[in-house]
Amino acid sequence: MKTMSPWWIRIPVLFFIIFGLMEYSIDAGDQLVIVKYPISLLFLLLVLMLLIGIELILNSIENVLFQTLSKEAKERYLTAKTTKREWAWGKRIWQKLTGNKPLEEEGEIILDHNYDGIRELDNELPPWWVYMFYATIVFAVVYMARFHIFNGYDQDIEYQQEVAEAQMAIEEYKKNAKDLVDINTVEFLADPIDLKAGESIFRSNCIACHMADGGGGIGPNLTDEYWILGGGIKNVFHTISEGGRDGKGMIAWKQNLKPLEMAQVASYVLSLQGKEAAAPKDPEGTLWQDDNGSNDIKERPDEPNAVGPDPS
Ligand code: HEC
Numbered sequence: 001m002k003t004m005s006p007w008w009i010r011i012p013v014l015f016f017i018i019f020g021l022m023e024y025s026i027d028a029g030d031q032l033v034i035v036k037y038p039i040s041l042l043f044l045l046l047v048l049m050l051l052i053g054i055e056l057i058l059n060s061i062e063n064v065l066f067q068t069l070s071k072e073a074k075e076r077y078l079t080a081k082t083t084k085r086e087w088a089w090g091k092r093i094w095q096k097l098t099g100n101k102p103l104e105e106e107g108e109i110i111l112d113h114n115y116d117g118i119r120e121l122d123n124e125l126p127p128w129w130v131y132m133f134y135a136t137i138v139f140a141v142v143y144m145a146r147f148h149i150f151n152g153y154d155q156d157i158e159y160q161q162e163v164a165e166a167q168m169a170i171e172e173y174k175k176n177a178k179d180l181v182d183i184n185t186v187e188f189l190a191d192p193i194d195l196k197a198g199e200s201i202f203r204s205n206c207i208a209c210h211m212a213d214g215g216g217g218i219g220p221n222l223t224d225e226y227w228i229l230g231g232g233i234k235n236v237f238h239t240i241s242e243g244g245r246d247g248k249g250m251i252a253w254k255q256n257l258k259p260l261e262m263a264q265v266a267s268y269v270l271s272l273q274g275k276e277a278a279a280p281k282d283p284e285g286t287l288w289q290d291d292n293g294s295n296d297i298k299e300r301p302d303e304p305n306a307v308g309p310d311p312s
Contacts, residue, residue, distance in 0.1 A: 007055045010051075010055070011055060015047065015048055020045075063233055086282065098127075099125070099126050110122070112159060143281045162249055181237075183234060183241065186266070195271055197261070198265040202268050203263055205257075205265075206219075208221055209249065213275065215277025215278055215281060216280065219244075220281060221282070223277045223280060224273045224278075225284065226285045227288045231290070233266055242254070
């Protein structure tokens with residue numbers, strides 16, 4: 001009987017092939033199949049036992065057959081078996097890769113000079129090296145044609161692509177991490193859930209001065225289009241976060257509210273625009289116009305070199 005490889009190679013190799021096939025063919029998302037479906041461990045155990053069982057059966061068949069041989073045949077079989085165990089194919093591949101002449105044939109390539117008994121073999125260049133060298137030549141030609149003759153992509157494009165990809169990844173990340181908003185990234189949150197959250201924040205913090213309908217009291221009317229500190233989501237967010245002018249009574253809410261909460265309440269405040277308030281306060285500040293949606297941060301009237309309306 002011909003044995004290709006010993007059992008301690010056959011069993012693990014087959015086992016891992018089956019394991020690999022299982023992982024490949026069953027979809028378990030990012031997880032390993034054995035992690036997601038622990039029952040598969042049972043299957044693997046069965047496979048392992050089956051493999052061992054097959055080996056045992058093969059072994060006993062071999063034994064039985066061996067017993068039926070004549071004495072002479074038994075001896076032949078045993079010698080054949082021990083020599084086969086050598087890694088003949090491994091040796092052949094090694095021979096091919098290095099191109100070494102076997103020791104017995106070295107006589108053919110010995111050079112005839114002789115330095116104090118030290119002699120030189122005229123070995124071929126090892127094929128593994130030669131083929132790699134050819135490969136580099138092919139690579140160089142392809143590379144030159146692609147990038148120097150046909151002007152393939154260059155570092156600049158590669159860089160821009162990567163930046164664009166990273167930008168997309170950042171956008172994606174921010175979408176899932178709303179708490180990261182700040183004055184530069186804040187946007188009007190049109191989602192009813194956000195507006196609802198904004199409303200409840202407004203009700204519990206702001207109505208004492210701005211009234212439940214935003215009509216204004218101690219604080220200005222938030223339903224009209226006139227803003228003291230600038231309209232648009234960025235300015236409103238900024239006002240809520242940093243507070244109003246000193247001494248006017250509008251504190252900086254960034255100590256009490258999270259960035260997302262400030263964005264929600266700012267969105268809610270803007271959603272009050274145009275609503276009829278029960279007792280609206282007279283407009284204060286200037287008429288705010290969102291020119292093409294650009295809502296640059298307004299210069300605050302209390303800041304140096306302010307150009308805003310007279311703070312009165
Ligand atoms: C203690 C009273 C008080 C409370 C509470 C208060 N505000 Fe104000 N708010 C004011 C005053 C006063 C101003 C005007 C500030 C100024 O003139 O600088 C103002 C201004 C504002 C402005 C800018 C209006 C404009 O015309 O530019 C916004 C927006 C605003 N408040 C939102 C809120 C929100 C949202 C809350 C709750 C988180 C809140 N305020 C809580 C008193 C208050």
